[in-house]
Amino acid sequence: xxxxxxxxxxxxxxxxxxxxxxxxxxxxxxxELNVILKAGLMAPTGMNRQEVHFTVVKGDNPxxxxxxxxxxxxxxxxxxLHNFYYEAPVLILLSAEDGFKWSRVDAxxxxxxMTLAAESLGLGTLIIGxxxxxxNGERKDYFSELLQIPKGYSFQIALAVGHKTDNKPPHEYDxxxxxxMLG
Ligand SMILES: Cc1cc2nc3c(=O)[nH]c(=O)nc-3n(C[C@H](O)[C@H](O)[C@H](O)COP(=O)(O)O)c2cc1C
Numbered sequence: 552x553x554x555x556x557x558x559x560x561x562x563x564x565x566x567x568x569x570x571x572x573x574x575x576x577x578x579x580x581x582x583e584l585n586v587i588l589k590a591g592l593m594a595p596t597g598m599n600r601q602e603v604h605f606t607v608v609k610g611d612n613p614x615x616x617x618x619x620x621x622x623x624x625x626x627x628x629x630x631x632l633h634n635f636y637y638e639a640p641v642l643i644l645l646s647a648e649d650g651f652k653w654s655r656v657d658a659x660x661x662x663x664x665m666t667l668a669a670e671s672l673g674l675g676t677l678i679i680g681x682x683x684x685x686x687n688g689e690r691k692d693y694f695s696e697l698l699q700i701p702k703g704y705s706f707q708i709a710l711a712v713g714h715k716t717d718n719k720p721p722h723e724y725d726x727x728x729x730x731x732m733l734g
Pocket of ligand 1: 570572677678680682708719722
């Protein structure tokens with residue numbers, strides 16, 4: 552597909568990626584974390600506003616336990632076998648400026664950039680949205696302060712990263728249903 556017939560690493564990472572829902576306790580190195588954050592910071596944003604903020608939280612930070620409890624409280628769930636980030640060693644929370652038209656889209660683009668960067672390093676990832684209501688609900692101010700989310704910003708999406716110990720195959724898709732080709 553490319554001119555010099557070299558394997559295309561971007562396409563192979565896109566095709567082989569799948570969500571990880573089991574992780575070992577092995578930590579990321581600072582270099583790995585920096586590469587992943589840089590991929591998020593390099594993501595395009597509407598009008599180049601760069602209004603996405605990245606909060607890195609270690610998997611054993613007690614705030615995540617509280618967040619897990621709040622998520623379960625809002626959903627009426629009992630304590631589950633796994634927490635919402637499947638015991639990954641690192642969670643990166645993406646928040647973005649309130650009231651900017653492209654905030655959600657920009658956070659989505661950034662999280663996928665980071666996902667692909669992490670996968671290219673051989674790490675596993677899980678994009679996580681299930682804590683959205685817990686972080687933007689009645690306890691928003693409390694969690695925003697603990698997580699040092701900037702004033703005027705709201706949580707959008709999170710990324711768990713680690714060494715995954717499961718191996719779910721990539722998801723199937725229906726080309727005909729999802730794609731319209733106009734002549
Ligand atoms: C916006 C968004 C939010 C998601 N939130 C969660 C989540 O809270 N918990 C979870 O286990 N997976 C979550 N996922 C992962 C999806 O369930 C997963 O991407 C989908 O099932 C397809 O599987 P794949 O990633 O292995 O291709 C989320 C994915 C996206 C894109």
